[in-house]
Amino acid sequence: MIKNIFPCFIIMLVAFSCTKKNVPHYTISRVTKSDTATSLTVKIDGRLKWAELLSITSQIKADSAKLSNLQLNFLLPGHNDKSTGANTFYAVAKYPQGDKVTIQDTTKDADGNIVRLNIIGLSAEKAKYLLGLNPADLDGKNIIGRFIDDNNHTVIVPFTDMAGGKKETYIIELDTAGTVVSRTIPLIDNRDGIEKLHVSQAGDYITIKDSVLTQYAAHDMGLPYNSIKAGI
Numbered sequence: 001m002i003k004n005i006f007p008c009f010i011i012m013l014v015a016f017s018c019t020k021k022n023v024p025h026y027t028i029s030r031v032t033k034s035d036t037a038t039s040l041t042v043k044i045d046g047r048l049k050w051a052e053l054l055s056i057t058s059q060i061k062a063d064s065a066k067l068s069n070l071q072l073n074f075l076l077p078g079h080n081d082k083s084t085g086a087n088t089f090y091a092v093a094k095y096p097q098g099d100k101v102t103i104q105d106t107t108k109d110a111d112g113n114i115v116r117l118n119i120i121g122l123s124a125e126k127a128k129y130l131l132g133l134n135p136a137d138l139d140g141k142n143i144i145g146r147f148i149d150d151n152n153h154t155v156i157v158p159f160t161d162m163a164g165g166k167k168e169t170y171i172i173e174l175d176t177a178g179t180v181v182s183r184t185i186p187l188i189d190n191r192d193g194i195e196k197l198h199v200s201q202a203g204d205y206i207t208i209k210d211s212v213l214t215q216y217a218a219h220d221m222g223l224p225y226n227s228i229k230a231g232i
Contacts, residue, residue, distance in 0.1 A: 023055045024048055029081045037069040041081045044074055046232070047090065047124040054117055057093040058110035070095040076121070076150075078212055078229025087151040087215075087226040090121040121150030126176060130155040131231060135180055137172050145230035147213045149173070154181060156228070158197070158208060169197065 030041035042056065057072055064070060074091040075081055081088075094116045096105065105114045122130070131146050133155065144158040158171045173182040186197035189205070196205040196216075203218030211230040216222065 023059050024052050026056050028060070029075070037071055038064075038067045039071045039073060040064075041073050041075055043077070043081070044090070045077060047076070047121065047127055048074075049123075050117065050119060053091050053093065053119065054107075054109060054115075057115055057117060061095060061109055061113060061115070062111060068095075069097050076229065076232055078227075078232060080212070080214065080224060080227035082224075088228075090150055091117065091119040093117045122148060122153055122176075126153075127232070130174065130176065133174050133178050135172070135174065135178070137170075137180065137183070141170075144169075144208060145211055145213065147228040147230055148232060149226075149228065151226065156213065158213070171197070171199065 025045050027043045028040050029043050032039045060072060061070060072093040073089045076090045079088050095113060101114050107115055107117060109115050127148050130148060138159060141159040141161050147156040149156055154173045154175050156173050160167050160169050169186055169188060171184040171186060172180050175181050184199050186199050189196040189198060194207060196207055198205045205216050207214045213228045214224045215226040216224050
């Protein structure tokens with residue numbers, strides 16, 4: 001059973017968030033705890049490098065030494081920390097319990113604790129390259145936004161165009177090789193005052209508001225599994 005840690009504990013963690021030199025800025029937006037682990041959502045200012053993430057991880061662990069089996073989920077600016085899936089995270093750091101450590105665990109934080117740090121998302125350089133792609137599909141089109149999908153390492157580009165005198169919405173997705181891997185004409189549903197762009201026959205859909213693309217699975221009862229800020 002998951003429960004929120006007391007608000008004062010969150011405040012304490014945030015208060016210690018930027019006290020050490022050479023540690024990039026971060027904030028802790030969400031803390032949850034189960035019987036076996038504590039999970040923190042850590043908002044960062046951009047696509048940090050491995051060493052930068054490790055320095056943040058080390059500081060949070062030092063400030064949270066009494067928490068066992070700690071997991072840190074790093075979130076890029078504009079991404080929703082209430083999404084239901086792990087797809088929305090840029091990186092994840094886990095502190096395994098002592099009996100779970102293996103010979104493959106060779107990374108240690110600044111205090112010598114074994115930690116597993118995995119960057120899921122694209123580097124700043126690769127993201128910049130993807131955001132700059134301009135395939136022929138986009139010539140003369142009205143681009144709604146460019147959204148990096150860090151889980152699939154692609155860029156999603158919704159756009160509008162006139163077809164038969166009517167404005168139509170389209171979505172293309174490109175991989176890191178610049179290849180268009182999908183082309184979709186979404187079915188638009190404006191019921192309930194929310195524009196939903198259905199992208200699969202199963203009923204999966206996206207919404208786009210305030211430059212944030214939010215993804216929903218048909219079976220998740222209106223809870224998003226991912227959110228992406230344009231241009232990051």
